[in-house]
Amino acid sequence: MARTNSRSRSSGRAGTSAVLALLLAMIGLVAASTQATAVSVRGGEISRAEIIARAQYWVDHQPGPYDQGRFSPGPGPAGELYRRDCSGYVAMALHLKDSPNSSTLRNYAHPIDWPDLKPGDFLTIPGVHTILFHQWLGNGQFTYYSFGSTPVKHATSSTSARTIDSHARARYEPYRYNKVVEPDGSTPPVPVTPVVAADAPSAIIDADRISLYAIRSDGNVWGASQAAAGGSLGAWQTLGSGGGSFVGRPAVLRLSDGRIALYARTTGGVVLGTNQSVVGGTFGPWMAIGTSGAGVTGDPVAVQLSSGVIAVYATTQSGTVAGVSQSVPGGVFGSWTTIGSAATSLVGRPALVRFSDDRIGLYAQGADSYVYGTEQATPGSAFRAWARLGSNGAGVTTEPVAVLENDRVTVFAGAGGTVASVTQAGPGAAFDSWLNLGSGPTPLGTATPTVIASPGAYSVYARGADGTVWGSTVPNHPEPSVWAPIGSGASIVTALTGLRTSGGVNCVYGANSGGAIAGTCQSVPGGGFGTWSNL
Incomplete structure (x- = not known):
């Protein structure tokens, strides 16, 4: 019995040692596996396997309802939030590092052909929708990830399908992220592509001399100006030093002394600014505007008050609008602070008006598809709580545009297939009911319109879903009107900007599908528009 027990204990010790050795080996294998699997840093190189794993994370851990104004975390470190x-x-x-839209997402990638799609590539319809490609199943079938509506999903489609994720298959463009790492550890070479316009331009006019500013795919702000009124635009050139990470649409101000100031947001969610040293001179280095300014997700707007002080406003990843201003004219900017309080998240580029007494009014698209507004009670005071504008205002699909006439505010926005408007009966009065301004043969509410004021009327221009541009003239208390195409040869993929010369000629600009800033002007005041041309 003693010998038997001894052998049993010896056998048990041997078995325990074997199990321990096996466990240690397994731990070693897990450790080795962990070391061999690289985990990306935000904005850095990333493997295809990790891209798919991250996409699956929101399928397995639903981030919440689809909401363009709200952000949720991915599987990475706390604080890495992405738009839903x-x-x-x-x-x-x-x-x-950023949450670009379906148009500016292309700035991080390069185009490829459909047959070359691999796991982690993406398909986008600029300005409309984007999906992440997963894998081929054979016979043209494939799987993909999408957050076009609640919930986040993993779905199947085919290259022969008429629609993919409720959008025409033929409209999708395939792209490959520039920092993707292949399974063999190599990073595919990024083709040399032309530097193209990445978003809508901003325009300004002085003594009938037009200047345009736009952010291009290299992340810099570019500008071009007419040497004389009515002349051709000069060569485009980069403005300021220290750029390279800008996205969206810059804000432009002509200061009271004639110099130009520019403000733009970076992929890191910070607003930078620069200005000319002298009228017509070069732009200085880009500098951060204010302190505590991280987390900006919407394009900035800016205004110079009668005192000479500049104020800048933008939406943030927390769904608020924040603002910052100089303490004295030409001085440093203070700390960014939240503007007013809102019952819903605010998204996109806010619209800004400056009243005759120097008060500021701000208007922004809500994540619930209404437009909200706030204004200062007195010049320089705190802003009131954000409130919905007018009645029957549901269904807004773009950022708002605000026009001020004798301190009476009128707001326009895309609303599905049309453009809608709401106005005050008089300065300071409540807003009326929203009104659809008619429609054309193609949906007109796909991108932010531009509005040009003229005596007693507003000229409204909107991009159609097919890239054409349409115009309508409405009274300054807007009513439905007829829409007609403006110019010919348009293929616009962004929001529009417009201006009016002292002679009453309207000009309209946007970025086209070829990545160029294009424009057209009336031949005479109130007349027809010429052919859209690359500028």
Whole structure:
């Protein structure tokens, strides 16, 4: 019995040692596996396997309802938040530093052909929708990830399908992230592509001399100006030093002394600014505007008050509008602070008006598809709580545009297939009911319109879903009107900007599908528009 027990204990010790050795080996294998699997840093190189794993994370851990004004975390460190919509989802999967839209997402990638799609590439319809490609199943079938509506999903489609994720298959453009790492550890070479316009331009006019400013795919702000009124635009050139990470649409101000100031947001969510040293001179280095300014997600707007002080406003990843201003004219900017309080998240580029007494009014698109507004009670005071504008205002699909006439505010916005408007009966009065301004043969509410004021009327221009541009003239208390195409040869993919010369000629600009800033002007005041041309 003693010998038997001894052998049993010896056998048990041997068995325990074997199990321990096996466990240690397994731990070693897990450790080795962990070391061999690289985990990306935000904005850095990333493997295809990690892209798919990150995409699957929001399928397995639903971030919440689709909401362009709200942000949720991915699987990375705390604080890495991404917008809850289609392009925000793809940005999360790619582990980008920013949450670009379906148009500016292309700035982080290069075009490829459909047959070359691999796991982690993406398909986008600029300005409309984007999905993440997963894998081929054979016979043209494939799987993909999408957050076009609630919930985030993994779905199947085909290259022969008429629609993919409720959008025409033929409109999708395939792209490959520039920092993707292949399974063999290599990073595919990024083709040399032309530097193109990445978003809508901003325009300004002085003594009938037009200047345009736009952010291009290299992340810099570019500008071009007429040497004389009515002349051709000069060569485009980069403005300021220290750029290279800008996205969206810059804000432009002509200061009271004639110099130009520019403000733009970076992929890191910070607003930078620069200005000319002298009228007509070069622009200085880009500098951060204010303190505590991280987290900006919407394009900035800016205004110079009668005192000479400049104020800048933008929406943030927390769904608020924040603002910052100089303490004295030409001085440093203070700390960014939240403007007013809102019952819903605010998104996109706010619209700004400056009243005759120097008060500021701000208007922004809500994540619930209404437009909200706030204004200062007195010049320089705190802003009131944000409130919905007018009645029957549901269904807004773009950022608002605000026009001020004798201190009476009128607001326009895309609303599905049309453009809608709401106005005050008089200065300071309540806003009326929203009114649809008619429609054309193509949906007109796909991008932010531009509005040009003229005596007693507003000229409204909107991009159609097919890239054409349409115009309508409405009274300054807007009513439905007829829409007609402006110019010929347009293929616009962004919001529009417009201006009016002292002679009453309207000009309209946007970025086209070829990545160029294009424009057209009336031949005479109130007349027809010429052919859209690259500028």
